[in-house]
Amino acid sequence: MRNYKGFDAVDVHLADDGIVQAIGSGDIVMSMKTPQGMKKGVLTNVWHIPKLSRNLFSVGRFTKDVGPVTFTKDGCYGEAKGTKWKIGAREGKGLFKLQMTPVAPEQANAAKSSGCQGGTKSYLWHLRLGHIGHDGLNCIVTKNIGIGIDISSVKKWDVCEGCALGKQTRVRFQSNTTARTSKLLEVIHSDVCGPMSMATFSGKRYFVTFIDDKSRYCVVYLLKSKSEVAAKFMEYAAMAETQTGKRVKYLQSDNGGEYKSDKLARFCAERGIQQRFTPPYTPQLNGVAERMNRTLVECARCMMEHAGLGKSYWGEAVMTAMFLRNRCPTRAIHQDKSPYQVWTMKKPILANLKVFGCHAYVQVPQDKRAKFDSKSSLCRFLGYAEHQKSYRFEEVSTGAIKISRDATFMEDKFDEGPRNYNDESSVVEFDDHDEDEEKEEGKN
Known part of the structure; x- marks a missing residue:
């Protein structure tokens, strides 16, 4: 689609009384059969309606902009400047199929086709x-x-x-002039997001973030209830201190009851960690964590919308968003580095990244299949098993979660159909591949 312009959602009423929404419009170059042979033409002001399963042609618009349309028992005919030609063939159920095809098929969410x-x-x-x-x-x-x-x-x-x-319109917090710390783990920002309207497959309705102030490296834990925050902070502190060789000094949070529990207070007192709370009704003073939560939700929502996945996948999407955001540059640290690099002193490897939610054929280990069974199964890609240098998948036929290094990805294929931005499948193997790994775990 060329000359694409987005606009505020507009309701479109269908013949079956259903309502879908158009979110943009553009032009499509079509190849059409005319009395003079195949000709190229441009359909202008074509509406982009993501939830529509088929392309629809407006006869009213054609008669207004081009000329009259005549319907007969064998097809429909358009007329312009005294020339009449067949534009559609009759199919079953009284429908007519247009005899025209896009010259360069693209969905509006694909990159602009410029021959590049x-x-x-x-x-x-x-x-x-x-x-x-x-x-x-x-x-x-x-x-x-x-x-x-x-x-x-x-x-x-x-x-x-x-x-x-x-993506939502960003509402900026007031500028925070507090300087960042100079050492890892000196200040950890935290905030809880939830409850979500839909639980994950394992019943999680919240997530909590812990963000290092210096690197902005973020760790996310999914929660069934806010009461788990204390246990998750203990887990986080042990992991972070082991990885960095530093000690947590301050925990910055809002006044939520989950941060004022006796369990968390005792742990912080024993470890010499000081808790800092924002004043009531001033969430902007906990802006680092507030902004991170909003960024993660926004990123997760975009990935789920693109993949056509239901809301129960929000946990997988948020965890993937965390993994990716840690590997992307941020203005907050004022360096040409990602949070991952500041945290680990290593550049992130991006070569193995894939499009969230896409389909993939995942290898079935030899000891789990009979002689004539398929060697792979169709799965949805749900993110990264970071500590295993592997991918997370959901098997389409069973819903089982699989962890595997070996897969053939189809990054243009999703549950609802293809995305036309990539015309190649890719076979991926991670480094340090000693043996096949494929495990079944509980979903996030």
Whole structure:
């Protein structure tokens, strides 16, 4: 779709009394059969309706802009400037199928087709990195922040359906002039998000974030209730102190009861950790954690919208958003580095990133299949098993969660159909591959 422009959602009423929403419009170049042979033409002001399963043609609009339409028992005919030609063939149930095809089939959420593969690749990396903005992707590429990105420059893309549906207008907090700390773990910001309207498959309705002030490295835990915050902070502190060799000094949070529990207070007192609480009704003073939670939710929403996944997948999406945001540059640290690099002193490897929710064929280990069983199963990609250098999948036929290193990804295939931004499947193997790993675990 060319010349795409988004607009506020407009209700479109269907013949079956259903209502769908248009969110943008543009032009599509079509190849059409005419009395003079195949000709190219442009359908202008084509509406983009993501929830519509089929493309619909407006006869009223055609008669207004082009000419009259005549319906007969064998088809429908258009007329313009004295020339009449067949534009549609009759199919079953009284429907007519248009005899025209897009010259360069694209959905509105694909990169603009300009004959340049770089534009398509830029959009693909936009998706792989959790719907990162153009400036963020350009920073990764030009300043060599990550390892494995296979583009040398970033091309603009017209529109992303996931972003159009998933991103909200940003409301800026008041400027916070407090200087960042100079050492890892000196201050940890935390906030709880939830309850969500839909629980995850394992009953989680909240998530809590712990963000290191210096690096902005974020760790997320999914929760069934807020009462789990104390236990999760203990788990976080042990992990963070082991990884960095530093000690947590301050825990910054709001006045929520989950941060004032006796269990958490005792733990902090024993470890010499001071708790700092924001005054009541001043969430902006806990802005680091508030902004991070909003960023994660927004990123997760975009990925779920693009993949067509239901709300029960929010846990998988938030965990993936955390993984990706830690590997993307942020203005907050004023460096040409990602939080991951500041935290670990290593550049993140980005070569193995894939589009959240896409389909993949995952290898079935030999000891789990009979001689004539299929060697792979169709799965949905749900994120990264970071500590195992593997991917997380959901098997389409059973719903089982699988952890595997070996998969053939189809990054343009989703439950609802293809996305036309990438025309290649990719076979991926992680480094340090000693043996096949595929495990079944509980879903997030």
